[in-house]
Structures are given as structure tokens and as C-alpha cells.
Amino acid sequence: MVGFLRWFGELTFFVLNVFRATITPPFHFGELLRQMYEIGVRSLPLVVLAGAAIGVVLSLHSRDSLVRFGATSLVPVLIVMSVIKETGPIITALIVSGRVGAGIGAELGSMRVTEQIDAIEASAVDPVRLLAVTRVTACILMLPLLTIFANFSAIVMGWIANTVVDYISFTRYIDSGFRVVNFSDLLPSTFRTAAFGAIIGVIGCFQGMRTKGGTEGVGRSATSSVVLSSLFVIIADVLLVRIIQIIWG
Amino acid sequence: MDKTSAVEQRNDERNAVEVRALSKSFDSQKVLDRIDLDVKKGETVAVLGRSGAGKSVLLKLLIGLQRADSGSIRILGHEMTALRTSGLNRVRKRMGFSFQYSALFDSLDVERNVAFPLDHHTKLSTAEKRQKVLELLRTVGMEGSIEKLPAQLSGGMRKRVGIARALALDPEVMLFDEPTAGLDPITAHGIDTLIRRLGQERNIASIVVTHDLRSAGLISDRVMLLNEGRVSFEGPFEELERSSDPFVQQFLALSS
Ligand SMILES: Nc1ncnc2c1ncn2[C@@H]1O[C@H](COP(=O)(O)OP(=O)(O)O)[C@@H](O)[C@H]1O
Ligand SMILES: [Mg+2]
Numbered sequence: 001m002v003g004f005l006r007w008f009g010e011l012t013f014f015v016l017n018v019f020r021a022t023i024t025p026p027f028h029f030g031e032l033l034r035q036m037y038e039i040g041v042r043s044l045p046l047v048v049l050a051g052a053a054i055g056v057v058l059s060l061h062s063r064d065s066l067v068r069f070g071a072t073s074l075v076p077v078l079i080v081m082s083v084i085k086e087t088g089p090i091i092t093a094l095i096v097s098g099r100v101g102a103g104i105g106a107e108l109g110s111m112r113v114t115e116q117i118d119a120i121e122a123s124a125v126d127p128v129r130l131l132a133v134t135r136v137t138a139c140i141l142m143l144p145l146l147t148i149f150a151n152f153s154a155i156v157m158g159w160i161a162n163t164v165v166d167y168i169s170f171t172r173y174i175d176s177g178f179r180v181v182n183f184s185d186l187l188p189s190t191f192r193t194a195a196f197g198a199i200i201g202v203i204g205c206f207q208g209m210r211t212k213g214g215t216e217g218v219g220r221s222a223t224s225s226v227v228l229s230s231l232f233v234i235i236a237d238v239l240l241v242r243i244i245q246i247i248w249g
Numbered sequence: 250m251d252k253t254s255a256v257e258q259r260n261d262e263r264n265a266v267e268v269r270a271l272s273k274s275f276d277s278q279k280v281l282d283r284i285d286l287d288v289k290k291g292e293t294v295a296v297l298g299r300s301g302a303g304k305s306v307l308l309k310l311l312i313g314l315q316r317a318d319s320g321s322i323r324i325l326g327h328e329m330t331a332l333r334t335s336g337l338n339r340v341r342k343r344m345g346f347s348f349q350y351s352a353l354f355d356s357l358d359v360e361r362n363v364a365f366p367l368d369h370h371t372k373l374s375t376a377e378k379r380q381k382v383l384e385l386l387r388t389v390g391m392e393g394s395i396e397k398l399p400a401q402l403s404g405g406m407r408k409r410v411g412i413a414r415a416l417a418l419d420p421e422v423m424l425f426d427e428p429t430a431g432l433d434p435i436t437a438h439g440i441d442t443l444i445r446r447l448g449q450e451r452n453i454a455s456i457v458v459t460h461d462l463r464s465a466g467l468i469s470d471r472v473m474l475l476n477e478g479r480v481s482f483e484g485p486f487e488e489l490e491r492s493s494d495p496f497v498q499q500f501l502a503l504s505s
Contacts, residue, residue: 115352118314122346123366123414124338 014128014206018136021129031134039100039135040142044149050095051150054087055079055157063162072166073176079158080177085189088151090237093196096143097229101204104135105225108208109218117209132209136201143197147190184248192240196233203229264323265290265422265454266311271320273306280306282478283320290421291452293444295465295486297500298475304458305349307475308424311456312346313337324422342370345415349426349458351407353399359386359410360395366417385413390439405432409440416447423447425457429464437464444468462504474500 062078108131111117120127159173168176204225211221266288273281280303288294298304309315311322313329322329327340353362363382367373373381386392389409399407408428415423425444429437441464447453448470459465465472466486474482474489476496482489489497 110355114355115348115350116354118309119346119348119352119354119414121314122312122341122344122348123369124341125365125369126334126338 010210011202011206014132014209015202017128018132018202018205021126021133022137026129028130028134031130032137035134035138036142038103039096039138040145043096043099043142043146046099047092047095047146047150048153050091051083051088051153052157054091054150055083055154055159056161058082058087058154059158059161063165075162075166076159076168076173076177077180079162080155080181081185083151083154083158084181084186086241088154089147089189089193089196090233091154092143092147092150093193093200093233093237094230096139096146096197097200097233098226100139101200101225101229102222104201104204105208106218106222108205109211109221112209112211113214113217127209132201132205135205136198139197139201140194141197143193143200144190147193151190188244188248192237192244195236195240199232199236200229203232263289265292265325266456267321267323268311269321269323271307271310271322272318273303273310273315274318279478281310281475284475284478284480286456286473286480286483288422288454288456290454291448292471293448293455293457293469295469295472296456296458296475297460297462297465297472299500300460302475303478304475305426308346308426308456308458311424312341312344342366342418343420344422344424345418345420347408347412347415347423347425347428349430351399351404351411353402353407353410353414355399357398358395359391359397359399359402362399362410363413363417365414370418381417382413385416386410388416389413389443405436408432409436412440412443419451421453423453423455425455425459427458427460429459429461437461441468460504462501476500 058079059075062075063072066072066074066078108117111131117127117131120130155177159170162168162173207221207225207228211217264287266286268284268286271281271284272279284307286294296304296307306315310317311324311329313332317330320330324340325343327336329337329340332340354365357365360379360382361368363385364378367378367381382395383392386395389412391406391409391413394402394406394410399410402410412428428440428444432440444455444457445468448455457468469486471484472482472486472489473480474497481494481496482492490501492498
């Protein structure tokens, strides 16, 4: 318990540090672009694939449920609603927690134990700015974009899976799927993933930069980054969904 | 003004590094216990001691990578223990640190590793930086490996690239952590000669942590022997051999 409080205190301090460094110069744009590529572009195939799988599964479940009420015409809207409101954002965040969380935790962890972070500091460069700010910012910017791709992929695959059993044209599917959807469904749901990005980036960088104990420590940091960021993403999801519902009704 | 403070003032001007009563513990383990050390401009001091004696910790305290528990560290006239990050960084730009295990950036090639301090602290053009990097790599005999990644280099080559990086901003104080450990005798001799020249030609104050008694004798104006957190000997290398301290005797006997 004391250990946890201490950890949480250090985390809070780290977050404040990252925040202050984010809004004051110098900025490391080159490194930011590199991280956006690493985190965004390189996660894209995985996210699209996961989205596709979710789309198929949702289509099967929605059909199976709605058939019992004779309401299969509602399949599109159920798929679209569940994808954009919850499934797309959370699946994207969890996939990125796994891939990027582990990646950042291990990369910064190995930089810590091989004294590369010390070397940055000895060169009079702030490692928080160079390493953490760039990665956290890249995560915040890339998560909503990845979510849009995941949503798109899930909705399209939902249509394909649905079409196999009951043909409707893609335009009709989209029309009926989005008929009741408005921007207050779409925007807050998609952009709340920026908060998930912040969580993933901060936890990965924090766990990585405080790594101790050689190669084993690097493994521990990678694992704990994934576990903790997934956990915090899920907790944040509950809170954010509630907040969004209160604000947008 | 009394006599001692006049002397101290003169010391301030001459000494690039001035350490007083420096102590550092980890948990209950006392690693350094009231260490004193002066290094003048152009002077090279070798720090000897068994592994675990706290030599690396001493260097990290000097450049502010770790915080001292008590005592004073003046570098180029700045009290490092009192400085915050921005102040520390101003002094760090005038220092170079060659790490025990090189600490090269895995993701960057040799050129970008050596250029790292230039990229962050100078406004040189790409061509000027390349010129400077080539010059630095030539100093350490590594100009042939400019495009290699650290993973493609041997331990000795990494070490030399690390030294080139540490020299990039023309430091006035250099800290070397076991620069020749694990190197073949020829490479080691090359690095020893380089360290010697840095003091003589560029007036750099160097602190060189080493296990190697022979190289300590070759490069240093003075040596300091650490044992159990205390300084058990400090003075010219020749006097080390005449010391009657039992630890010094044992260290010498087992080193040769
Ligand atoms: N960050 C640290 N945390 C805890 N103990 C440390 C740390 N750094 C060094 N030590 C301990 O301090 C002692 C001196 O270490 P070091 O300075 O690396 O020795 P060496 O003289 O071989 O360079 C060792 O016992 C080491 O375990
Ligand atoms: Mg050491």
C-alpha cells in the first residue's frame, strides 16, 4: 500500500513534468514525427484487422439477438452504434496498449539500463522532453485517428458479414446504420480516445524510464506498461462514458 | 581578508573541479564518505579502486546524474549541488562524460550519436556538423565507421565513439569511466595517449576512473585511490608506490 502510494505520487509528479515540458520550448518535432509514424502508422494494420474481426462478430451477435424479435432491419444500426460508441474506441485503445505500451516500456527501459537516458541528461538535454513528451503527444494525436480506421473497418466488415446471410446494399446499410446517429454520438466517443492515448503514453514512458535491474527489469517494465495502461484505459472508459452522457445527454 | 579565504579564492580560479566532503549512500550502504578532490585545468587525475568502490557514482555525482547526500561540488566555479536542471545543463554543456559501457544511442548511427550534442546545442549547418563529426571521429580513429549502428561495433569501437560524442562541444572538463577496460592493449594505448593529449593540448581537466594501474601511471598527474568510501591515497603516481598504507600495498601487489 505504501509502495502503491509512493508509485502514484511519483506518477503524478511525472505527469506534471510531462505536461509542463509539453507546453514550453524547446520542442523536438523530428522525434515527434518519428514517434507518430512508429505509433500511428505501424499500429494501423493491427488496428484495422482487430476492427474487422469485431465487425464480423458484432454482425453475427446483433443478427442472432434481433432475429428473435423479428427486428433484423435494426442490425445495421446496432452494429454502427456499438462500433462507434464503444467497441471501436476500446478495441483500438487496448490494441495500442499492447503494442505501443509494451514497445515504449521496453525501449525506454533498455535505454535506462544501458545508461542512454543518463547520456541524454549528461548531454544537457532533458530526457522527459526528448523521450516522454514526444511519445505521449504522438499517442494522443494518433489514437483518435486509429479509432476512425478501426471503426471504418468494423462497419465495413459488419456489412460484409451481414450481407452473406441477408443481402442489403452498402448504401442502404450505411443509410439505415447512421440514420439515428448524430455528431454527439460520434465526436466525443472518438475523441475520448485521446485520453486513452495520454494514459498509454504516460504509463509506458513512466514505467520505462524508472526501470531498474538490467534485462529482467526491462521485461518487467514492458509487462507492467501493458497491464497498467490497459487497466487504466478501462477505468477511464467507464468514467469518460459517464461524463460524456452527462454532458451530451 | 584572512589567509585561508584568499587561498580559496585562488583555488576557485585554478581548479576546474573542487569536491569537498562529498558523501553518498544508497539505503544503508555508505558508498562515498567525505571525499575531497581538486582537479586543475589541464590536469589529469586517475581514480583507482576495486569494483564497487563508488568510482562510477563519484563521476555521476559530478555531472549531476545523481544527487549528493552532503558536501560540495564546484565545477568551473559553479556549485553543482545547488543548481536546478537549467543551471546544471549550462555547466553540463562544458563537460563531457564517457560512460563505462559507452551508452551510445542504439537507434542512431555513429554520425548522429556523435552529432547528438551538436544537434541540440549548436546552430551549425548540416555540412558543418558533418565536418565536425568527421574531425571528432578522426581524433578517436573511428572515421571509417560513420554510417554504422552501435550494434555493428565492437566494445572498443563503441567506447571510442562515446569519447568522440563526449568531446563534441569542446568540453573543459572530461569524465572518463573506465575508458580502457576490456580493450586490447593497442586500442587502450591509443585512448591513453588521447586522454594525455587532451590535457596537454586543450587544457582539459580530466578525471579518469580506471582499474588499470599501468595506464593510470601513464596518463595521470595525480592518482586517487578509493577504499570503502574513503580516499586511502592521493598524490603523484610515484608516491603511490612508496605509500605504506596496507590497502595501497595490497592494491599494488595484486594489480601488477
Ligand atoms: N543507483 C544505485 N542504486 C543503488 N545502489 C547503487 C546505485 N549505483 C551504484 N550503487 C552501489 O554503489 C556501489 C558503488 O557502485 P559503482 O560506483 O558503480 O562502483 P565502481 O567503483 O565499480 O564504479 C555499489 O555497491 C553499487 O551496488
Ligand atoms: Mg564503475
